[in-house]
Amino acid sequence: MRERDRDELWFHSKIKGALDRMEELHEPGVPPEWWFKALVEERRRLKRTLWRDLGLFWLASFAVLSVMFWLLNYDLPLFAVLQAAGLAGALWFVFRRFGKRVKRDWPNR
Amino acid sequence: MDNEDVRIARAVRGDADALAALLREHYPFVMNYLLKVTMNRPLAEDIAQETMIRAIESIAAFRRDSKFSTWLVAIASRLVIDAARRRKRERRWRQDEYAARSLRYETLQAQGEWPAAMDALGRLPPGVRMAILLKHYYGYGYDEIGAMMGIPAGTVKSRVHNGINELRKELGDDA
Structure with missing residues (x-):
């Protein structure tokens, strides 16, 4: 038997059972459905706000630079x-x- | 296409309800993985929440070349590695020790024993524990684990092998 398979068998016989029991004992509390929906909506709203602010920043920069270049020339x-x-x-x-x-x-x- | 594939397709296209349902369905799996890797319930809960946030932010980039659960485990693994680096830098070992003791106490209360295997696993460095769990508990391949942890597959192999030897020594099973 290859060493890697031996390691796997050893892990299954000595460790896996303890991990399975731990998983059974410490069942995670799953947040309610509304929590996930609210999280998705909130992150999407933040992303939209970020893009809007970034867009406004670029527009304002473009406007200021255009005016400054125009003044520099005229x-x-x-x-x-x-x-x-x-x-x-x-x-x-x-x-x-x-x-x-x-x-x-x-x-x- | 089965039900999950349909939901994944809808979530990738931007359906918020489908994404929320998918995340809720996979939350226990992610949380169980994180609890085993960190052995620290508050940290596992924080990283599970951060995993959900990262998944929401990058769902459009999910290429469906792996299972959704594998993708979430990859995100969670990277976050665990980042958190371990941060905690080492901030020297928060006392909090980690307290969290491990609290998990041990909860387990003892519930089943009356804390297996020596868990102690031995808990003493391994987080990167080694993660590699062993992903390989032998979850059954991922070395290449997949390497991609998840951001290290070469060869490094994963040696971490798993050395980690198992370490566990054998700790449990007095050197054969």
Whole structure:
């Protein structure tokens, strides 16, 4: 008899019975049908939302980039003003967001 | 086509009711497998739920070249491997030990004994225990198990063989 078959026979005679008994003893509680339906519906809704948000993001990006490219070609001063405003807005946001956190942390130490 | 094939075809085409019914039907099988592999009921329940979620997300990719239950076991096996890595990193061995003890206690309460075979199986590393169970309890081939666990078939063979030898030693049956 091949070693592999011997292993299988040994497993069946020594281990399988104990596993079968464990399976009988610990019968899993199966959630009700509505739980599975709700889970399927919820995941599908999340997937739809994700695709919708991704689509909106791409549309918004396309619109912003189109306007910026148009300005770059036809109205360079306005393009520069918008770029500067964008940079100032980003810096303002970063300082407001992270600058405050450092300030808030000090009184606790 | 039998009833399950029809339901699988409907589920793959996007029928939510057919998919929910299929998952409910296979839930006990997945849960029983996970309980044997993890020997940890709360972890098995979490992974069973995660398996259902992954199955819902990727049902459209199910090619029907294997049984639906095999596909679910493959998803569950990958999740067990990921969870084992995560738990090792987070050093949650105390929780695992507690869960194993609780399973042992429940079994002792119900049948009055905890077989030495279960102790020996519980002491094997999860990857070895999984390979042995898939091969000798569920009867999958080495190639199938390799695909499920993301390792070469040769590695599965050696894990199964070494694991069985380890079990023999633990149970005092070296012959």
